[in-house]
């Protein structure tokens with residue numbers, strides 16, 4: 244399969260499932276792209292992007308990105324699972340002499356973009372992602388693993404696409420956000436609605452053939468390909484909600500809270516497609532929302548962040 248350029252009529256790339264709008268290129272990926280005609284995915288994507296920018300001190304990346312992009316002819320950057328396209332647009336602005344490409348299953352990116360930024364459509368869960376060998380200097384893949392059933396193959400493909408010495412940056416949020424252990428003498432309070440939703444989510448993903456252990460194994464999976472060196476882990480905890488005292492962490496917590504608020508109802512097509520009855524799905528989402536709105540403890544989640552260079 245090749246990638247696709249989208250014209251004015253993009254309706255063939257969307258389908259309706261359980262009253263929600265989903266992509267057509269990969270029927271296994273069941274997170275909707277549209278919520279009641281409000282572009283909730285774009286909103287979520289932007290929140291996610293701003294949150295990570297904030298966590299990275301205003302930057303769009305960690306690792307030796309500037310070094311990798313600084314010399315030579317026109318540099319090439321690829322963003323896999325680009326969502327609303329905020330990351331490639333910011334990267335195109337920051338590196339005006341680089342060519343930046345964002346790829347996704349659905350054409351939900353803006354049509355007016357910097358001249359050095361383009362968007363393309365492709366299911367990335369396949370052998371031969373349609374770009375040449377040794378073509379890119381920097382590849383970024385963030386929060387995409389639930390749409391990639393064969394993640395080791397995906398990492399091999401990234402290695403094929405990178406030039407020797409090129410950099411990959413992988414970022415995946417944990418699939419088990421939990422109450423924070425705030426003091427050593429107190430057990431975290433269990434939040435039943437919240438943990439049931441995440442357990443249901445993990446079960447459904449497993450049934451869809453997704454390896455839910457990928458986020459915590461990113462560095463091992465990179466090493467297992469034998470194609471990468473200088474593998475660096477930069478994991479971090481992210482607060483959820485309004486509990487942090489520190490103003491920087493408070494902003495992060497607020498952004499992550501808003502991200503989850505949009506995310507919880509987006510899980511219904513996945514749950515319904517796994518044969519859960521509508522009332523059960525409604526209850527699971529509602530009880531998780533209750534815990535998010537009125538938490539009995541301080542929630543936090545974990546971001547798995549790894550970068551590595553392709554071996555020479």
Ligand SMILES: C[S@@+](CC[C@H](N)C(=O)[O-])C[C@H]1O[C@@H](n2cnc3c(N)ncnc32)[C@H](O)[C@@H]1O
Nearest residue numbers: 291324325326347348366367368385386387390
């Ligand atoms: C949670 S969003 C993250 C968007 C963006 N990377 C970010 O961090 O803001 C995941 C994106 O990956 C895309 N995606 C998931 N599986 C994919 C696949 N197999 N091929 C291409 N894109 C995929 C989805 O369509 C969605 O836009």
